[in-house]
Amino acid sequence: MAKTCADLFEGFNCTILGNPSEEVSGIAYRSNRVQPGDAFFCIVGLAVDGHSFAQDAIDRGAKVLIVERKLYLADATDVTEVVVADSRKALAYAAAQFYDNPSRAFSLVGVTGTNGKTTTTYLVEHIARMAGKKTGVIGTVGTTIGDVHEKSEHTTPESSDLQHLFARMRDAKCDCVAMEVSSHALDLCRTWDTRFSVTAFTNLTQDHLDYHHTFEAYFEAKALLFSHDYPARRVICIDDKWGAELNRRCTEAGDMVVTTGFDESAAIHPVKVDYGVARTDVVLSVRGEETAFSYPLVGRFNVSNIMTAFGVGLMLGIPAADIAKSLEDASPVPGRLERVRTPHDGGVSVYVDYAHTPDALEKALGSIMALGHGRTIVVFGCGGNRDAGKRPLMGKKALAADYAIVTSDNPRHENPDAIIADIVAGMGDSQDKYEIVPDRRSAIRRAIELADANTSVLIAGKGHEDYQLVGDEVLSFDDRVVAREELERRFVGAAAEAN
Numbered sequence: 001m002a003k004t005c006a007d008l009f010e011g012f013n014c015t016i017l018g019n020p021s022e023e024v025s026g027i028a029y030r031s032n033r034v035q036p037g038d039a040f041f042c043i044v045g046l047a048v049d050g051h052s053f054a055q056d057a058i059d060r061g062a063k064v065l066i067v068e069r070k071l072y073l074a075d076a077t078d079v080t081e082v083v084v085a086d087s088r089k090a091l092a093y094a095a096a097q098f099y100d101n102p103s104r105a106f107s108l109v110g111v112t113g114t115n116g117k118t119t120t121t122y123l124v125e126h127i128a129r130m131a132g133k134k135t136g137v138i139g140t141v142g143t144t145i146g147d148v149h150e151k152s153e154h155t156t157p158e159s160s161d162l163q164h165l166f167a168r169m170r171d172a173k174c175d176c177v178a179m180e181v182s183s184h185a186l187d188l189c190r191t192w193d194t195r196f197s198v199t200a201f202t203n204l205t206q207d208h209l210d211y212h213h214t215f216e217a218y219f220e221a222k223a224l225l226f227s228h229d230y231p232a233r234r235v236i237c238i239d240d241k242w243g244a245e246l247n248r249r250c251t252e253a254g255d256m257v258v259t260t261g262f263d264e265s266a267a268i269h270p271v272k273v274d275y276g277v278a279r280t281d282v283v284l285s286v287r288g289e290e291t292a293f294s295y296p297l298v299g300r301f302n303v304s305n306i307m308t309a310f311g312v313g314l315m316l317g318i319p320a321a322d323i324a325k326s327l328e329d330a331s332p333v334p335g336r337l338e339r340v341r342t343p344h345d346g347g348v349s350v351y352v353d354y355a356h357t358p359d360a361l362e363k364a365l366g367s368i369m370a371l372g373h374g375r376t377i378v379v380f381g382c383g384g385n386r387d388a389g390k391r392p393l394m395g396k397k398a399l400a401a402d403y404a405i406v407t408s409d410n411p412r413h414e415n416p417d418a419i420i421a422d423i424v425a426g427m428g429d430s431q432d433k434y435e436i437v438p439d440r441r442s443a444i445r446r447a448i449e450l451a452d453a454n455t456s457v458l459i460a461g462k463g464h465e466d467y468q469l470v471g472d473e474v475l476s477f478d479d480r481v482v483a484r485e486e487l488e489r490r491f492v493g494a495a496a497e498a499n
């Protein structure tokens, strides 16, 4: 049923100047995407003020403007203005009304934390699907509705895009949706007026300080995901002090909390772990009961993700035995410690991973080195126009490898050489342990040239990405494809020469 302006803002503190019965045919926050009959939300952004695009939106047919200050555009007397205190909250609220509060139609799981969100949402989706539910996933790798996958622009979409996605998931009869909730999204109200059934916290380590400035502000943004909803079901990894603090707050607020962690004080903790090259065997203590199973992911950090997903499964009402059974054949997550396979690899073990923070790089390297392939070479860079403080820290972490090749990630609008200089500033006087190869393909080629059958190569930072962002250009680039090509170039070439 068509919605009026008054319908969208029922229960929301605002002043409607004009016609409350004006019908709204769509929601827009980007002027160049306005369709006739839309309501256009003027958002004061970090880069520009959306109010300055109001006239453009009207010219494209917007009938309602949502503003933080009255505009009274002279030749737009038939346009209704809705004055609100915060257009971002208004956008989230009105979009939820427009699509009839779709997040209430299914169990929605929100996962936040610096690292492990994508992995955990994939695991939760798998557990829910094996329990017979129709599922959806929203996150960095894209959106999945049932079995249909789409790419996405953000890890957590803008609020109105998110509500639209929820509506599509509701219409597709999804019972359970697992989504990543980034700290940007929480701070920018993208999930405002979304109802979560369960929220989960993985960890907090350095990232995004370009945006949040301090760890405390970064943590408080994450903590917003744990400050509302009823009944409040939380799964919190208490391995770092931030998780412990969140647990304290949620417990004090009377929330239902399942804690996870390596320490035996956590409600879910490992009793025994055997790390294999392709699978991991664990015995977990789950609220005092031991559960043994094996799953096809590697690395110590994935034990954390498995435990968090296990906790979410319990909160969704799925029996522990069913969760354990389903994890036996969990699907690996694209671009997370993904082994690059080709018949001609010369015995070199190449892994592509999405580690783009100091902690993730340390964990990914540690996991690969623990697999005992011998020598480890890491190829990595850092993204441009993102937290520069993490660059030297990642440089330092990379020294745990036997050798590092420092290269470009997504330079965006920064000079790649300047990003690399920031990275190597953290590598002290260890020049014999690294070299700089700015072009990413050449860096991967160099690592493979240096490798032999006792070497593993970790290509970190871009994981599932099939592009490289250079200035405004989106170049085609996939670490997995390039690594395969470079393995073949070396080993098929070598075999041909030997014949």
Ligand SMILES: CC(=O)N[C@H]1[C@@H](OP(=O)(O)OP(=O)(O)OC[C@H]2O[C@@H](n3ccc(=O)[nH]c3=O)[C@H](O)[C@@H]2O)O[C@H](CO)[C@@H](O)[C@@H]1O[C@H](C)C(=O)N[C@@H](C)C(=O)N[C@H](CCC(=O)O)C(=O)O
Binding pocket: 029, 030, 031, 032, 042, 043, 044, 045, 046, 047, 048, 049, 050, 051, 053, 153, 154, 155, 156, 157, 158, 182, 183, 184, 185, 188, 211
């Ligand atoms: C820091 C951040 O997240 N910024 C987001 C924010 O931008 P902003 O508030 O600065 O918007 P702005 O560019 O100043 O524009 C203000 C308003 O004017 C509008 N506008 C602007 C220009 C125009 O011609 N017409 C027009 O209507 C804009 O649509 C906007 O409503 O709102 C915009 C609209 O939704 C987003 O596109 C933009 O994401 C930028 C591009 C971005 O790169 N975000 C990244 C950092 C991000 O969100 N990452 C997280 C993942 C992090 C993780 O890995 O954990 C994510 O969830 O993806």
Ligand SMILES: Nc1ncnc2c1ncn2[C@@H]1O[C@H](COP(=O)(O)OP(=O)(O)OP(=O)(O)O)[C@@H](O)[C@H]1O
Binding pocket: 113, 114, 115, 116, 117, 118, 119, 120, 140, 155, 180, 202, 203, 301, 302, 304, 305, 335, 336, 337, 353, 354, 355, 356, 359, 360, 361, 363, 364, 463
């Ligand atoms: N629980 C964890 N603790 C530390 N590092 C992890 C953990 N899980 C994954 N990682 C590392 O972080 C990388 C990214 O993992 P994942 O994509 O699951 O995290 P994310 O939180 O979704 O990241 P993003 O912020 O980019 O969306 C992995 O490739 C791995 O190197």
Ligand SMILES: N[C@H](CCC[C@H](N)C(=O)O)C(=O)O
Binding pocket: 140, 155, 356, 382, 383, 384, 386, 409, 410, 461, 462
């Ligand atoms: N979601 C992360 C992705 C970083 C991936 C890395 N390849 C880069 O471009 O910095 C971010 O927005 O910071």
Ligand SMILES: [Mg+2]
Binding pocket: 117, 118, 139, 140, 141, 155, 180
């Ligand atoms: Mg992610």
